[in-house]
Amino acid sequence: MDKVSLRCEDEPIHLCGRIQEFGFLLVFDSDLSCTAASENVVQWLRLSAQELLGCALSSCLDKLSISPFDVKQLFSLFEKDPLFREVSEVTIQGTLFYLSIHQRGGLLYLEFEQCNPSKPSSTKLYSHARYLDAATENLWFALCESIYHVIGFDRVMIYKFMDDGSGQVIAEKTADDMSSLLDYRYPESDIPAQARQLYSQFIARHTVDVNADTYAILGRDIDALDLGRCSIRALSPIHLQYLRNADVAASASFSILVDGHLWGLVACQHRIPRMIDLGQRHLCVFLVQYTVNRHLAYQRNLDLQYNKRIKTLESDLKETLLVNPDILAVLRDHAGPLCDMAGADGLIIKHPEGTYRYGSCPNREHFENIQQVISLRGTKELAAYQQLQVDSPQGYLFPGVAKVDILNIPKLTLYWFRKAIEAEETWAGNPEKHYRYDTSTGLNYPSPRTSFEAWKRTVQGQSPSWKKRELLFMRRVKYTVQDAVMKRMSEIQVLNEKLVELNSTLDTYSYTLSHDLKNPLSAIKLAAQIIQQRNNLPDDFLKKISGNVLDAVELMSSMIHRISEFSKSKSFDFTPRIVDPEVLIHKIIADGKKAYPNAAMDIKIGTLHPFLGEKNLAYQLFSNVLTNAIKYSSKKQSPKVHIESHKAHGHIVYHIIDNGIGIPADELDTIFEIFKRTSNAAAFEGAGIGLSIAKRIADRLGAQLAVKSVLGCETIFILKFKANVGEPLMNSKPSIRPRLAKG
Template identity: 60%
Template sequence: MGKAWLQCEDEPIHLCGQIQGFGYLVVFDYALQCIAISDNFGDWLNLSAGDLLGSPLNDFWTISKLDPATLSTFFSKFEEDPLYRQVSEIKINERDFHWSIYQLEHKIYFEFEQINTRKSSNTKLYSHARHLDAAGDELWFALCSSISTVINFDRVMLYKFMDDGSGQVIAEKTAPDMTSLLGYKYPESDIPKQARELYTHFIARHTVDVDAPTYSLLSKETDPLDLSKSSIRALSPTHLQYLRHAQVRASASFSVLMDGQLWGLITCQHRNPKMVDLAQRHLCVFLAQYAVNRHLAHQREIDLQYNKKIKSLELELKEKLLVNRKILEVLADSAPSLCNMVSAQGLAIQHPDGVYLYGESPILQHFREIQFAINQRSQKELLAYHNFTLADQAYEETFPGVAKVVILREPKFSLYWFRKEIEIEETWAGNPKKTPVDKPRGKVQYPSPRTSFEAWKRKVKGHATPWKKRELLFMRRMRYIVQDAVMKRVSEIQELNERLVEVNNTLDTYSYTLSHDLKNPLSSIKLAAQVIQQRDNLPQEFLKKVSTNILEAVDLMTNMMQRVFEFSKAKTFDFEYDTIHPEPFIYKIIAESKERYYCPDLDVQIGQLHPIVGEKTLLYQLFLNVLANAVKYSSKTEYPQVCINSHFTKDDVIYRITDNGIGIPADEVENIFEIFKRMSNSSGFEGSGIGLSIVKRIADRLHAEIKIESELGQGSTFIIKFKNHLVKESTLLSQNMSF
């Protein structure tokens, strides 16, 4: 049966139950009864530490001769902030100590640790702050230098956590006789998960001497006491052995937090035992946070400058897209800038019209395979890889750096940026691979702390420089700009389509109008021609009359065609209002309609026909359609009749045209003016259903009102109300015409 392997991340380092010898710890419950005390506490009070277990706080206070006002201050602050930690200085047996009071898991911790009397006096905040302010790009080196000045350790290095969990030394300050570890990488297992979690919440730790004895906690609790907030907690045996293998006796570490996340670790090592007291640690924590703030401010300045470049490029793109409707052409022209902004060597534009490749990018077939593989992995709008590989890499040149942003899914429109492979040589502090070893008696296997920290190198292939957050932000912003341009083009195309439909409708209406309204004059010409052809020796006077009728019909047709053509070719039609006497053409329309619809017995009653303010050809077409309909739909009745009369009101001239024809069904009256709308009872009568739609449009152009009163089988009355004054007297009007 295999042995259990105790992983480093399984070691409960915050429950070690041991403290270092430079301090004392006593723990009370909320009833103020002592529930735990460090075994060395009796050295201070000259009695057995176990005798204090269960003692009330007051007894402890009397024995220790501590100032009760300190505790009162703590409780008053604790009510406002449960995370409050109070620190003060006291003397114990003529030695100076820092006294910390804090609470954790419904317990109150009293922690005492010695003050380092041998610490350097160079702890002035101002000088350190000035040093960090002036560091510029060497900020992290300056931080290591400042902390080295404060604690005077042989090695101070800044270890940054990488995306893969490992860490790398990015800055250091070492003693002259020590080997530099700058650039060295450390495996994730060197600082296991639970240690990183602890370092996120308690940001300063130190060990005075890895070989010094530690002291147990005497406790009335059955469960191990949580020491995650303790400054004097002893390190785990595994970590202590790790430090011994590194040939150091003292260590300190300070967490570097950015946005609440563990970004890095300032690791300090000394070859001899060395004390770093609470004041020194607090100063180091302050310097670390000050450097973080300087770093973030510097990054914000870089981001600000980068955003200015983005905005400049955005403005340039928008201007180009405004002038040039060919989006692919604009992007291709801007490809160098699009690559420079994200430090890419190549660009591919997947466009509905095809693929455009720029710079050092894959050949088309290679790109197609990359595109397919990425689409198989994810459908996110923005994707970025720095170690992308194909399952079957058949191409000599590889592009492990690939970033994709989707502009539109349909039609397919995306941008791809490429970075070529860079060969990386990693230097590790010893071989990162660990081997399990047996503890005594072979009960548990555990990964041995590495015994060697000598440089161990390896070459890494298939990687490109990782994409930065601001570069991905740029890609996302490009998506919005191009997407907006595409949508505008789509909107323009849609508008053009609508206008095309409108033009087609206009052409249709133009042809329908001509074919409909030219029938009457054509009938007159045909009738005249038939008379001349069929009868010989016609009197000269009759021929003159017939030829006059033909010429008038031709003039009318020419005028009508010209007007309709003008309506159809423009949205505006200019005409002058005039006073028109409709009587002559009304009589003519009636006569032609009687002949056209074979209605010689039509009874026509014409009353007073008042002049109308309007345009002659439009009025002719209006009356032509209304009167022709009246004659047509009454022509099959036994006694066909059409009545026409008009009267004045204060503002209007009202014409009423009544017939005794077939009438209009009540439920169809409202829609009778729609184009191609024919009455359900109109079978047996010629027509296309556009005559009344023409009437309605002409009435609208003339600012006239038209309505119908009708009764099925009894006939219809058209009531047309014309303004009896000029809309704009003696001026040229532009009316919206959408024939």
């Protein structure tokens, strides 16, 4: 039968079910009944575990001569924060204990941990904080020094998790007679995944004596007890043997969490058994977190300085790109800073118009191979490699490659390169994992490493890894170029739209000259031909024909004037001011009644609120709309025109209502187009320009112009202006409620 191997990461270390000798554990279920107790309670109490099992919490506390606590309040704290831990000092039969209470999986855990009677006195918080404040680049070494004095261990080291999962000692403080492990590497398997998960959840762990007895937990469902957050939990047998192999009798670790992620550990080792009580561990946890905050502040200051340099480069790059449309030339002029900010040895700018090289770069053949390899690996916008394998004589020179696609049309890509470095790594023993066979279980267990002697390995064909901020810089270059190109394209688009508008205006003028002026010009031509070809024309005939010429000239003059008004309505510049339309509207109505007289005309004027605009444009706008209302209702038996305004949500809304001929429903969408006359307006004079001018003026004023109509019954024009900025904007309803007549 094949032997099954148990991987190190498969060991259920949080369910090991044993505790260390310097304390004892009681566990209570949801009914506050003791469901589990460590077998060593008898050594601390005059009670056995069996005497406590099944007892109520209050009864257990009474037997331990401990004052009862408010369980209801405690559970409310657990509900708010599942990681909350209540800690107090209690004395049991003359021995001082720390009592730690926490909740996990619906169970209440009470840990009793003996206070250390011989803890060092040099645990002054203020002095340690001042010492850490004075450190900058040597911050982690300063942390080692502080914790070394707090716990008195032989070795305190900072173990940082690397990108490949392994760990490296980046700082340490040791006893004078111990050899240094600084820069030593440790394989990922030394701290498996489930151990790292525990370190993330419970940040302080320690073992007083790796050779001391450990004690089982007695009670119900012991195998399911989760001791992941128990300070007195015993380490797994594999880990204990690992420490023995490293000649360590006592150990401690404090997790280094950076932005919520496990960044590393403060690993502490002592050659003889040594206890670190809860007070010391809490101080160490505080010092670790204080150092993390100092580290983050230092790193963020570096990032701030780096970002300032990026913004300066981005600003210059964007400004130049907006002026110079030659992207390749602009990037070529900025190649030096682009290379320096990415920490690269060389840069290649690939563009359809050519390839530009800066600094140390691969030759043409090698570069083509790099492009091919990267393209086969996917189409990410940013691809970065520390060790890109390329079959090329020059392949080992530039294993570090980062590529960013800047534009797709035209195709523009930047490639940064880093040279290979040769580095010698020192490992604490050969990292190869070995297994041993357990005949009782039939499993292969991972065997703890027995040798930690320096084992050196030379690393070749690899470049320094790309930092996150360098990769972020590359993305920002992409977005900077794209933004500048899009802005320039947007400006070109605006110019194109203006050009199209000008062409449209020219087309309009052309149409007017070729079509609408054709009839009056024909009349003038015909009159001139008659006068030339006939002699002795009667006076009355000459008077009639000259009148036709004058009418044609007047019509042409009127049309030219209207075209001129139409063109000006789009280009008139003004400063918005408050316009009171009262006088303007009364004048427009008076002129309209003269132009289209009807004795039965009923014109009602409601409240006329001032609005933000320009007086001349406002006059022209109301003139076109109001005159239209009067004109197209003037032939009704009882013509009516109403004008009213009200305030609504920060705007002034005008309604101009007439009971004229109305607008066909299928022509409402085109009513504001130039030269567009409705199919039912043949009986009225006009050129179809007035409402086009009104729409353009409304757009210039930042107003909205809309229309509703029922054919043959009623038309409502709705004008929505911006209100006076300083005026209260309480809504008001019109005294005349606009409503379309039902027909």
